[in-house]
Amino acid sequence: MNDVKIIVFDLDGTLYDDVVHFRYYADLLKDYVAEDKQEQFEADYNAVLKGQHSLKIGRAYDAKRDLILSHLNGVVQKAYNWNGEEIPTEDVTTFYPEAIPFDLTSIISIGDLWWVPVTIARHYGVTSEEAYACFMQTREHMMTEEFQLNPHEQFREVLQSLHKKYTLVLLTNSPQSDSDVIIEKLGFTSYFQEKFFEAQKPIKTKVRFSNIAEKFDVSYEEILSIGDNYINEIFPAVELGCKTIYIDAHGAGAGDSHTTTVSNLTELSKVLREKLL
Structure with missing residues (x-):
């Protein structure tokens, strides 16, 4: 260098x-999830943090198809449904013939912990606009004296x-x-x-x-x-x-x-x- x-x-x-602010963000997002799905939201969030979910850092989420994607620099290698079941290779080829475009709304790159709770929330019906509102509220919280770094x-x-x-x-x-x-x-x-x-x-x-x-x-x-x-x-x-x-x-x-x-x-x-x- x-x-x-x-x-x-x-x-x-x-x-x-x-990382404490990610818990704050997840709680805000959970409030937007339907009440009968909030317990499952929490279970999924904890499972991801423990490495026990198909949603992982480094993967991507197709919000339109509700699929979790394992990829290499955008080229999809495998795809899983929310329960972790791998979908057929021929479907992967059909759905993703080219490198996927990460647009932050329909195709989400799970590149860091910010994207874990929002992806789970999107799965349970939270809109991208609602998720962004929660993100901004979290950032506002990080500006307060209460939040220490x-x-x-x-x-x-x-x-x-x-x-x-x-x-x-x-x-x-x-x-x-x-x-x-x-x-x-x-x-x-x-x-x-x-x-x-x-x-x-x-x-x-x-x-x-x-x-x-x-x-x-x-x-x-x-x-x-x-x-x-x-x-x-x-x-x-x-x-x-x-x-x-x-x-x-x-x-x-x-x-x-x-x-x-x-x-x-x-x-x-x-x-x-x-x-x-």
Whole structure:
């Protein structure tokens, strides 16, 4: 990584690894589920967290067909119904003859924990508009004094050193209002030279990286993308020729030879210190 000049960070799951807000989000979504289905919503949510459900980090959800998809960079390999039964190969070929487009509403990439409760809610009839309202309410909660974040000390020290040597960029799907508050709570406000909010990853990931390359007059090979969502932050960057570090906190196993893979912020801190400082 000797030629890296720009480091692009995702926010949630990348700059911090707290997870308590996902429970808050799930509870909001559950309130939109029909009362007679709420117990099953809870059972499914807990099953996913324990790795006992066909819905897993790294897979996708087809909301129109109510199918869970195992895929390789968008190319569907297998498909399962909600009960975990695999559907026939000929149906998979018919339904998904080409790489699936991740549009966040009809085809949802389960790239991180944000997408687990919302996918379960969609299965039980919650609309994408209702789900987004719950997401925004969760982000508003994260802005309050009640919500506390605990910065990872090793990562904080590394980030402090990196910003003196490289241009650091924040690229997040979250709104600016709550993202700025979260960054302030972490103590990272002064570290980022540029911030992009509501980035619409993965749909516009490549566009955002093109904008970054043009703004800072660098090649893609001089950009390092770091994130915990493979489809959002890693795969599009690899296709462009960027360097990448994937935080695979849930053992999705989506990384490849073009990507450095770590499992947590402790490992990320070690890799960044060894390769860039």
